[in-house]
Every structure is written in C-alpha cells, then in structure tokens.
Amino acid sequence: MNSIEIRQRFLAFFEKRGHAIIPSASLVTPDEQGVTNSTLFNTAGMQPLVPYLLGKPHPAGTRLVDVQKCLRTVDLDEVGDATHATFFEMLGNWSLGDYFKKEAINWSYEFLTNSTSAAPGDQGLGLDPNRLYITVFEGDANATRDNEAADIWREIFRANGVDENRIYYMGADKNWWEAGENGPCGPDTEMYYDVSNSFGGKALTREEFIEADKSGKVVEVWNDVFMQYEKKNGKIVGNLPKPSVDTGAGLERLAMTLQGVDNIYDTDLLASVLELTKKWSLSLRGQRILADHIRAATFLINDGIIPSNTDRGYILRRLIRRAIINTTTKKISDKDISDVVDSLATIYKTSYPDLVKNSANIKKVLGDEAVKFSKALEFGLLRFEKITGFEMTDKDQISAQIAFDLYQNYGFPIESTIEMAEERNLKVDVAGFNRLLEEHQKLSRVGAEKKFKGGLADSSDEMVVRYHTATHLLHQALHDVLGEDVAGQKGSNITTERLRFDFACTTKMTDEQKMKVEKIVNDKIRAKLPVNKVAMDRDEAEKTGARHFFGEKYGDKISIYYIGTTMETAYSKEFCGGPHVRNTAELAGPDGKWRFRITKEEAISQGVRRIKAVLTE
Numbered sequence: 019m020n021s022i023e024i025r026q027r028f029l030a031f032f033e034k035r036g037h038a039i040i041p042s043a044s045l046v047t048p049d050e051q052g053v054t055n056s057t058l059f060n061t062a063g064m065q066p067l068v069p070y071l072l073g074k075p076h077p078a079g080t081r082l083v084d085v086q087k088c089l090r091t092v093d094l095d096e097v098g099d100a101t102h103a104t105f106f107e108m109l110g111n112w113s114l115g116d117y118f119k120k121e122a123i124n125w126s127y128e129f130l131t132n133s134t135s136a137a138p139g140d141q142g143l144g145l146d147p148n149r150l151y152i153t154v155f156e157g158d159a160n161a162t163r164d165n166e167a168a169d170i171w172r173e174i175f176r177a178n179g180v181d182e183n184r185i186y187y188m189g190a191d192k193n194w195w196e197a198g199e200n201g202p203c204g205p206d207t208e209m210y211y212d213v214s215n216s217f218g219g220k221a222l223t224r225e226e227f228i229e230a231d232k233s234g235k236v237v238e239v240w241n242d243v244f245m246q247y248e249k250k251n252g253k254i255v256g257n258l259p260k261p262s263v264d265t266g267a268g269l270e271r272l273a274m275t276l277q278g279v280d281n282i283y284d285t286d287l288l289a290s291v292l293e294l295t296k297k298w299s300l301s302l303r304g305q306r307i308l309a310d311h312i313r314a315a316t317f318l319i320n321d322g323i324i325p326s327n328t329d330r331g332y333i334l335r336r337l338i339r340r341a342i343i344n345t346t347t348k349k350i351s352d353k354d355i356s357d358v359v360d361s362l363a364t365i366y367k368t369s370y371p372d373l374v375k376n377s378a379n380i381k382k383v384l385g386d387e388a389v390k391f392s393k394a395l396e397f398g399l400l401r402f403e404k405i406t407g408f409e410m411t412d413k414d415q416i417s418a419q420i421a422f423d424l425y426q427n428y429g430f431p432i433e434s435t436i437e438m439a440e441e442r443n444l445k446v447d448v449a450g451f452n453r454l455l456e457e458h459q460k461l462s463r464v465g466a467e468k469k470f471k472g473g474l475a476d477s478s479d480e481m482v483v484r485y486h487t488a489t490h491l492l493h494q495a496l497h498d499v500l501g502e503d504v505a506g507q508k509g510s511n512i513t514t515e516r517l518r519f520d521f522a523c524t525t526k527m528t529d530e531q532k533m534k535v536e537k538i539v540n541d542k543i544r545a546k547l548p549v550n551k552v553a554m555d556r557d558e559a560e561k562t563g564a565r566h567f568f569g570e571k572y573g574d575k576i577s578i579y580y581i582g583t584t585m586e587t588a589y590s591k592e593f594c595g596g597p598h599v600r601n602t603a604e605l606a607g608p609d610g611k612w613r614f615r616i617t618k619e620e621a622i623s624q625g626v627r628r629i630k631a632v633l634t635e
Contacts, residue, residue: 019134019143019276020286021269022368025085025109027141028267031129032111034139038078042086042107045321046330048560058330059089063108064243064264070114071202071245071262074557080116085109085269085369087321089314091333094340094433097310098303100234100274100281104337105314107269115260122242122263123170126209130240131178143276147180148219149212151227151236155194155205156187160254161247163187164205171207183221195243195264199252202245202262209240213275239275240267283309290361298354304344311341312358312384319380320373324522324625325387336431338387342395343434349392352385359384382524383625398428402435406442418450425455484605484633485517487549487598488539488614490581492519492631493565494590495538499531507565508626516617516632523627532616539614542589546603547581550588551596554578564591611635 029039043066045059060066063086070076086108096102113122130150132142152171157163168185175182196203210227212219214235222230230236246261247254273285283292283306295308318334325335342350359381363373373380405420416439424430432451439446489510500523509520527535554562559576562585579598582588599605606612618630 019273021273021365024143024269024272024276025107025369027143028109028129029083029085030139031132031141032081032083032125035081035125037081037083037111040078040082040084042084045087045089045105045317046323058333060086061088061090061092063088063110063266064112067112067264071112071264073260076114080114082112082114083110087317087370089318089333091336098306101237101271103270103282103310103314105310105317109267109269109272111263111265113263115262118246118261118263119167119242119244120170122244122265123167123207124174126240126242126265127174130209143272145211145239145275146219147175147178149215149217150180150184151210151212151222151230152185153188153193153208153210154185155207156189158190160190161194161205164193164207164244167205167207167242167244181219181221184227186224186227195245196249200250202247202258203249203254204244204246204261206241206243208238208242210236211239211275213237213280234280237271237275239271241265287365288313290365291358294354294357294361298345298347298350300346307344308341311337312355313362315341315384316359316362316373316380317370319383320370320376322522324383324524326623326625335387336433338384339391339431339434342388342391343437348395348399350388352381355384355388356381379524386524386625394428395430398424398430401428402430402438406439406444415445415447418447418454421446421448421451422454422458425451426458479514481514481633482512483597484599485512485514486596487581487602488605488631488633489517489519490579490590490592490594490598491539491542491602491614492517492535492629493521493592495535496521496629498538499534500527516630519629519631520622520626521629522625524625526621527619527627532619536614536616542581543602543605543614546601547589548583548601549579549581549598550585551577551579551598552585559593562591564593605633607633607635 033039043060047057047060047065057065063084064071065088066086067076067082076082087105088108089105091104093102094104097104111122111125127147127150128140129142130145131147132140132144134141134144136142154167154171155161155164168187171185172182174180175184193206193208194203195206210231212230212235216230216235227236231238243264243266244261245264246258248256248258270282270285270287273287274280274282277285279285282288288309291309291313292305295305295312298308299305315334315337318330318337323330323334325331325338327335342348359373359377363377366373402424405416416435421430421432421435424435425432432446432448436446436448489512493507507519508522511518553575556576559578562578564578564580576593577595578585578591579594579596580588580591581602582590585591603610605614612633612635614631614633616629616631618628620628622628
C-alpha cells in the first residue's frame with residue numbers, strides 16, 4: 019500500500035466517524051503560542067492544536083483529523099538508522115472534550131486491522147491483529163495504573179480471538195504525556211507491530227517484548243494519548259473537566275510496515291531520493307542522511323525559511339551543511355539538487371502540490387547554500403587538517419577557540435567539527451565552544467538593541483511617518499509583483515530622508531519588476547485611500563490575514579493598520595504599532611507632486627534583499 023493510499027484511507031475512516039479534516043499547519047510554529055517552551059518547528063502532530071487541547075474552541079468542532087508535517091532534530095545523531103528522520107508526517111485524530119478511551123482505542127484497532135477491501139470509509143490497513151503488542155501506563159506516585167485502557171484492549175482481543183497476554187504495563191518514560199510543569203497530562207497506550215514476523219503471532223513475556231523493541235523486531239505504529247489530568251507546578255491537582263484524546267501514527271513507519279521493508283528509506287516516501295544519493299556517498303548511512311536532510315531542507319524552504327546563522331535559518335543551514343559533509347566529494351551539483359527536488363515534488367505532488375509550484379525557488383536556495391558552503395569547506399578542511407596536524411597544544415582535544423574559529427570563519431557547524439574529530443579519535447571542547455558562542459551572540463544583541471526602535475528614527479517627524487506608511491504599501495506591492503513565495507519582511511529602517519526595507523527573495527529584481535512596484539505604490543497614493551487602525555485580541559487578529567513581521571514579539575492585544583475603506587477590502591493590512599498618516603494622499607507631499615521612487619535594490623545576505631526608496635518630485 020503506497021503512502022498516498024495510507025493518508026487517504028486514514029482521513030476517510032475518521033471523517034466517516036464525525037471528524038472534520040483540517041489541513042497541515044506549517045512546519046514553522048508561531049513565536050508566541052500561549053504555552054511554555056515554544057519550539058521553532060512543529061515537532062509532533064498535536065503541537066499546532068495545543069491551544070485547543072487546553073480548552074480553546076476549535077472552529078471546526080470537537081472531532082478533528084489531519085496529516086501534520088513535523089520536523090525534529092533532537093534525534094539528529096540517530097538519522098541514518100532504520101526508523102529515525104528529521105522531517106516526517108503524523109497522522110492524527112483528535113477529541114476535544116468529546117469521546118475518550120473506549121472510542122479512541124476501538125477506532126485505532128479497527129483502522130489498523132480492518133480489511134483493505136472494506137467499504138470506503140471503513141477500509142483499514144489490514145494488519146494481522148496477532149502481530150500487535152500493546153503498552154499501557156503502569157502507574158506511579160502521580161497517577162494510578164491505567165487499568166481502564168488495559169481492560170478495553172482485553173475486551174477487543176477477546177472479541178477477535180486474539181491472545182490477550184500481549185498487553186504490557188510500562189513506566190512514565192514510555193507511556194505518559196505532559197505539556198510541561200503546568201497544563202493537561204495523562205497516560206497513553208502504544209501499539210507495536212511485529213514487522214519482522216519473528217514471533218508467529220505468539221504473546222511475548224514483558225522481557226521478551228522489551229528486547230524485541232530494542233532490536234527493532236517490533237516497531238511502534240500508533241499512540242493514543244489520554245489527557246485526563248491537570249498539572250500545576252509539576253504536581254497533578256485533579257481531573258480535567260473535559261478530557262481529550264490525541265491519537266497519532268507516523269506515516270513513515272506505517273509505510274515501512276505495510277510495504278514489507280525494514281527501514282523508512284526503502285518506502286515510497288524516500289526510495290527514489292535514496293537512489294539518487296547513492297552516487298554522492300559511499301556509505302549507506304551517508305546516503306540516508308543525504309536523503310533525509312535534503313527532504314527536510316526542501317520542506318523548510320517551501321515553508322519560507324532561508325539559511326541564516328540564527329534560529330530556524332540556522333537549523334536549515336545546519337541540515338544542508340551536514341548533508342554536504344556526508345558526500346564523498348564534499349559538493350552537491352545544481353543538477354543533483356534539481357533531480358532530488360524534482361523527485362520529492364513528484365512523491366508529494368498529491369499531498370503538497372505547492373512543492374511543484376515552488377520547486378524553482380527551492381532549488382535556487384539549496385544550490386546557493388551548497389555552493390557557498392562547499393567553497394568555505396575547501397579552505398576549512400585545509401585549516402582543519404593543519405590544526406589537527408600541527409597546531410593542537412592538546413593532542414587529544416580540539417580547543418574551544420579552534421572550534422569557534424572554524425564555525426565563525428569557515429562556516430563549520432560544531433556538529434561537523436565533532437564528526438570529523440571523531441574520525442580522528444579526537445574530542446572537542448564543546449562546553450567551551452558554547453561559552454564563546456554565547457558571548458558572541460550577546461555582543462550581537464547589544465549591537466542590535468542600539469538600532470532604531472521599530473526601524474523608526476523619529477516617530478514624531480512627519481516625513482518618518484510618511485515613509486512608515488509607504489513601507490506598508492511597498493510590502494504589499496512586493497507580494498503583488500513577486501508572488502506570495504516571497505517570505506516577507508526581514509527588517510526595516512526609516513529616517514527623514516528615505517525608507518529601507520529588507521525582504522526575503524533569492525533573485526535580483528528586474529527593472530520591469532521595480533517599475534511595477536513603483537506604479538502600484540503611486541497608484542495607491544493617488545487613490546487617496548484612508549488609513550485606519552483597529553485593535554483586537556491576538557487570536558482574532560491572526561484570522562484577519564494581516565501581515566506581520568516574522569519573529570516579532572507581539573502582545574495579547576494587537577493593533578492592525580489597514581489601508582482602504584474596510585478591513586475586508588483593504589489593499590494592505592499589517593500588525594503595527596504605528597504611527598501612520600491618515601490618508602495615502604499625504605504621501606504626495608504638501609503640493610501633491612511627490613512620487614514614490616526606488617533608488618536602490620541589492621542583496622545584503624543569502625536570500626535577503628534590500629530596497630531603498632524615497633518620496634520626491
């Protein structure tokens with residue numbers, strides 16, 4: 019069964035059972051989610067739904083189903099084995115205070131084991147129930163043993179003639195979920211499948227099951243989380259008034275199980291990519307790392323991330339560089355990148371058609387970063403060889419200063435330095451490197467804080483206010499001309515003499531594009547559009563579709579400035595603190611003769627361009 023069929027059957031099965039199908043959220047998380055420990059990316063299927071699991075009503079109802087894109091780097095060192103990946107998809111169905119354990123467990127079992135030839139909406143994956151093994155929470159000082167879930171499983175097995183001695187109580191490290199020190203939490207039940215078909219359907223002892231799990235003979239294919247308790251300051255204080263269910267299954271692992279292969283890289287999700295990487299690396303692990311990292315990078319770029327030295331951009335850069343480090347030649351050609359992106363676009367064209375639409379931009383970003391790093395790598399490798407051969411005072415360890423020099427001057431991620439050091443049986447002073455990096459980042463932050471607040475030199479000056487409003491028109495005009503693939507604002511700086519606007523774009527603007535942008539802005543100035551402000555709660559503000567500066571920290575109450583008669587028909591709308599003119603006609607100056615003109619358009623860093631513009635006769 020191919021991955022497209024798995025997705026379609028899963029969604030249809032739960033839609034028939036009253037679940038609304040919702041689209042995958044972006045890999046990129048909002049910077050403020052209303053929960054602690056916000057991550058840079060969605061690392062699990064439930065993450066985009068945390069506000070609703072905490073009690074906020076979901077507009078689609080109390081029963082939901084989706085296939086969510088996820089990215090996780092905590093297991094980076096494990097990538098290349100049979101089951102670990104950085105990018106993956108989670109199938110999830112959700113009850114927000116609706117059904118609970120009995121329905122969730124029964125439906126999980128039915129979908130896993132129902133016949134593949136059942137009626138549409140009831141088709142399952144056809145797995146052999148005699149090869150299923152189940153874990154439930156054994157209980158501890160915080161919460162009692164989950165006998166309820168175990169009893170439901172026993173009832174299901176008895177009704178289907180399956181030996182019930184395949185249910186194992188496990189500790190909180192395996193069968194407990196929580197959002198942190200505060201919030202919902204509860205036990206879970208996990209479903210494992212004998213992918214090796216080693217045990218002939220027999221029940222295993224607890225010790226045999228644990229060993230089979232460690233060896234990979236049984237693999238987890240499904241997980242039901244039961245959020246039934248509330249935690250405060252690390253302690254359970256009672257039951258939730260409306261317990262919820264978070265059910266999930268990794269698509270890659272299900273595909274592996276159903277396609278009769280022993281690893282996720284030989285499934286239809288990665289096999290064609292792995293075939294392309296065989297000529298890039300001599301080792302199987304290296305080929306798998308290449309396939310995984312370039313797939314992850316492709317999806318990150320598709321969701322608007324570009325390589326940089328901070329936050330999300332650094333994760334992307336790290337993946338691309340780690341991929342290149344694993345090639346035999348330490349290079350990836352434009353042709354090879356194009357082939358892989360085209361292969362991924364073909365694999366995912368049904369589920370994520372925007373990969374096809376954005377493939378040219380993805381290839382450009384990947385290619386530019388690969389060339390940049392490969393050039394630095396040539397010098398960096400020479401430097402590394404010289405260091406390890408002659409300059410190390412400690413012959414067993416690369417110092418923090420040397421590691422930081424490789425990072426800052428040659429673009430070596432610390433992980434790459436560690437991996438190359440391990441090949442030579444050397445250690446790296448990672449703690450010292452982290453201290454130097456933190457000091458460097460503090461200096462950078464101090465410098466950043468000296469810049470004009472909000473990009474405005476003087477928020478009371480009339481020209482500054484005019485240029486600020488013009489920046490909003492420019493931002494929207496760039497999207498109109500260059501398309502929504504442009505990731506948007508990366509920074510701005512406004513003085514009494516000009517505006518400066520930084521935006522994500524991988525190619526130089528043509529003269530024709532610049533003229534179109536100028537014309538749009540000047541048309542809006544001549545149209546004498548009113549500039550309005552409305553304040554609303556953040557949740558409501560996000561629903562308006564107003565643009566906002568990626569990475570900006572906004573409060574609970576948002577001011578939206580929109581240029582037009584109504585919010586619905588506005589030409590431009592953005593989260594902004596102001597100030598602005600009252601009407602775009604004011605941008606034409608006292609005598610109405612000023613025009614908006616772009617004076618310069620240039621690259622300022624990888625994937626980021628800068629426009630300078632003025633209002634003048």
